[in-house]
Amino acid sequence: MDKTPQTDPRQSWTFSNSVNSEIRRAAATGIYDIRGGGAKRRVPHFDDLLFLGASMSRYPLEGYREKCETAVTLGTRFAKNPIELKIPITIAGMSFGSLSGPAKEALGRGATLAGTSTTTGDGGMTEEERGHSEKLVYQYLPSRYGMNPDDLRRADAIEVVVGQGAKPGGGGMLLGQKITERVAGMRDLPVGIDQRSACRHPDWTGPDDLEIKILELREITNWEKPIYIKIGGARPYYDTALAVKAGADVVVLDGMQGGTAATQDVFIEHVGQPTLACIRPAVQALQDLGMHREVQLVVSGGIRNGADVAKALALGADAVSIGTAALIALGDNDPKWEAEYNALGTTAGAYDDWHEGRDPAGITTQDPALMQRLDPVAAGRRLRNYLNVMTLECQTIARACGHNHVHNLEPEDLCALTMEAAAMAQVPLAGTNWYPGKPGF
Amino acid sequence: MSTLDMSVTPLREVNVTLQEAAKSQSNNAYEITNPRGSHAVAVGLDGPLSVTVKGSTGYYCAGMNKLATIRVEGSTGPGVAENMMSGEVVIEGDASQYAGATGRGGLLNIKGNASSRCGISMKGIDIVVHGNIGHMSAFMAQKGNLVVLGDAGDALGDSLYEARLFVRGTVKSLGADCIEKEMRPEHIEILQELLARAGADAKPEEFKRYGSARRLYNFNIDHADEY
Numbered sequence: 001m002d003k004t005p006q007t008d009p010r011q012s013w014t015f016s017n018s019v020n021s022e023i024r025r026a027a028a029t030g031i032y033d034i035r036g037g038g039a040k041r042r043v044p045h046f047d048d049l050l051f052l053g054a055s056m057s058r059y060p061l062e063g064y065r066e067k068c069e070t071a072v073t074l075g076t077r078f079a080k081n082p083i084e085l086k087i088p089i090t091i092a093g094m095s096f097g098s099l100s101g102p103a104k105e106a107l108g109r110g111a112t113l114a115g116t117s118t119t120t121g122d123g124g125m126t127e128e129e130r131g132h133s134e135k136l137v138y139q140y141l142p143s144r145y146g147m148n149p150d151d152l153r154r155a156d157a158i159e160v161v162v163g164q165g166a167k168p169g170g171g172g173m174l175l176g177q178k179i180t181e182r183v184a185g186m187r188d189l190p191v192g193i194d195q196r197s198a199c200r201h202p203d204w205t206g207p208d209d210l211e212i213k214i215l216e217l218r219e220i221t222n223w224e225k226p227i228y229i230k231i232g233g234a235r236p237y238y239d240t241a242l243a244v245k246a247g248a249d250v251v252v253l254d255g256m257q258g259g260t261a262a263t264q265d266v267f268i269e270h271v272g273q274p275t276l277a278c279i280r281p282a283v284q285a286l287q288d289l290g291m292h293r294e295v296q297l298v299v300s301g302g303i304r305n306g307a308d309v310a311k312a313l314a315l316g317a318d319a320v321s322i323g324t325a326a327l328i329a330l331g332d333n334d335p336k337w338e339a340e341y342n343a344l345g346t347t348a349g350a351y352d353d354w355h356e357g358r359d360p361a362g363i364t365t366q367d368p369a370l371m372q373r374l375d376p377v378a379a380g381r382r383l384r385n386y387l388n389v390m391t392l393e394c395q396t397i398a399r400a401c402g403h404n405h406v407h408n409l410e411p412e413d414l415c416a417l418t419m420e421a422a423a424m425a426q427v428p429l430a431g432t433n434w435y436p437g438k439p440g441f
Numbered sequence: 442m443s444t445l446d447m448s449v450t451p452l453r454e455v456n457v458t459l460q461e462a463a464k465s466q467s468n469n470a471y472e473i474t475n476p477r478g479s480h481a482v483a484v485g486l487d488g489p490l491s492v493t494v495k496g497s498t499g500y501y502c503a504g505m506n507k508l509a510t511i512r513v514e515g516s517t518g519p520g521v522a523e524n525m526m527s528g529e530v531v532i533e534g535d536a537s538q539y540a541g542a543t544g545r546g547g548l549l550n551i552k553g554n555a556s557s558r559c560g561i562s563m564k565g566i567d568i569v570v571h572g573n574i575g576h577m578s579a580f581m582a583q584k585g586n587l588v589v590l591g592d593a594g595d596a597l598g599d600s601l602y603e604a605r606l607f608v609r610g611t612v613k614s615l616g617a618d619c620i621e622k623e624m625r626p627e628h629i630e631i632l633q634e635l636l637a638r639a640g641a642d643a644k645p646e647e648f649k650r651y652g653s654a655r656r657l658y659n660f661n662i663d664h665a666d667e668y
Contacts, residue, residue, distance in 0.1 A: 147543065196581070
């Protein structure tokens with residue numbers, strides 16, 4: 001007797017294996033999933049844009065002969081000592097505590113070799129990073145862990161953190177297993193307890209207060225340091241405008257692919273906007289205020305290569321910032337630790353339990369044995385190499401578009417592969433002269 | 442005694458003068474007249490210096506002070522002595538919100554009342570308030586001592602860590618994880634010394650001590666209802 005034909009077992013798109021595994025995990029533990037990193041979901045991104053390159057109407061620059069400048073100056077609005085960088089790629093704020101001391105040192109070494117800046121994080125300034133970072137941006141965060149006027153004065157710039165792309169509107173939590181004696185000492189808290197980072201600053205509320213706070217910071221530091229304001233990708237037009245109103249020299253705009261040391265997965269994946277969607281509204285705000293290029297815009301969140309850098313600049317940014325990519329360059333999620341990632345229930349490339357402090361690569365940990373795995377000199381060289389490659393890639397594209405400075409890249413150099421990207425970047429859909437929302441259509 | 446008249450001297454010049462005098466370790470005395478609610482007066486001083494402000498100030502007076510003694514003969518706006526490292530700041534009048542926020546050392550002596558969030562996120566500073574304090578004071582307070590001769594508002598010490606809170610009057614309500622604790626001899630001693638330094642006419646035995654129950658130190662889903 002013939003067997004009745006059957007359809008193949010069909011997995012639900014809505015209730016995928018991944019979704020079901022999270023339901024089971026939640027049911028077993030009663031607590032939401034916490035992890036590091038940024039949004040992992042597919043969102044419209046720089047990959048959805050293409051450069052047009054030179055054509056009859058534009059001529060290119062010779063790749064191996066003609067100069068294409070990359071230098072950028074940040075903080076020209078009010079600061080006596082703006083920051084001069086050789087490349088338009090900076091290292092984003094990541095805390096000591098979240099990262100090991102050698103990792104902070106490696107970031108400083110790599111950035112300095114490449115001619116750019118690093119940034120402290122929620123936990124104060126360490127000697128490792130100050131000593132090895134020629135240009136160091138000091139973050140001024142709601143927790144104020146480790147905040148002191150001496151470090152403020154020896155910083156090269158100050159970044160007031162209002163939000164970050166992974167969790168706009170959220171604070172943070174550094175779990176007790178990463179709170180060693182040194183980390184606890186810097187934060188004035190007991191060893192081994194969970195350290196909460198507040199979501200709001202303790203002594204100001206809103207842009208009117210922030211303007212006065214910035215006045216205080218400038219008065220303490222003799223108006224020398226550029227003041228950055230970092231915002232998460234939430235309402236980029238208004239947030240940028242208000243940051244300018246509050247007196248920012250530089251606006252740092254972090255989209256939802258930007259990483260965090262740890263927060264709820266639901267927060268990372270469901271709050272905030274993709275980086276691509278944030279840039280044009282922020283640039284528009286600067287242009288409407290007559291402040292584009294006078295207040296510099298630094299964009300972060302999912303920058304991976306020189307093409308991403310070039311696209312961010314073409315859309316109007318003055319520089320970009322990298323965090324996750326810099327950690328990967330140092331050695332994070334390297335397949336050479338695959339067996340150890342497997343032992344942790346994950347695999348290289350997917351490891352994101354940075355808050356647990358068991359990082360096989362020795363980067364997101366305070367475990368002395370694991371920390372020793374990272375050679376800060378060699379890791380710094382890898383970061384330098386990576387930054388150099390990104391810069392060369394960005395120059396390659398800029399030359400192909402006929403520009404002798406990467407800042408001369410412009411939206412007219414771009415087209416979009418998808419309707420969503422066209423709408424967000426406000427550049428034409430490939431093969432058309434149209435994008436959704438374009439005036440006159 | 443040198444005088445800086447803010448009706449004719451810009452804030453920048455006032456602060457530069459004071460900062461350089463403090464740095465020179467001159468131990469000089471300055472008087473600031475006509476502050477008229479100016480913000481960021483006498484901020485970032487780093488050295489022994491005596492400053493008297495003749496009038497009321499705006500936000501962040503004496504911010505991040507180190508070693509200097511600053512006396513305000515008036516009231517202060519939000520964030521007085523924020524992130525103070527050491528030295529002494531005395532307010533003869535009242536202080537607005539966030540007095541002594543995130544302070545890491547020194548003594549903030551408020552002769553009048555302090556508004557909400559007094560001592561928020563304090564990290565080692567000692568604060569003595571001769572009057573009352575507002576709601577959410579000592580929120581997430583990490584270290585140091587907050588002494589209140591009057592009453593405390595709602596949610597005192599919410600989510601606090603290891604700071605010690607001493608209140609002589611009533612407490613409208615305690616915040617999450619803040620409890621009344623036994624006043625032991627070592628606490629009487631600390632309080633005695635602080636009251637003496639602040640020139641407060643009160644006896645340590647009249648106070649109650651509040652501190653962290655330490656139930657929220659490590660995240661536990663069973664405590665979610667307490668937030």
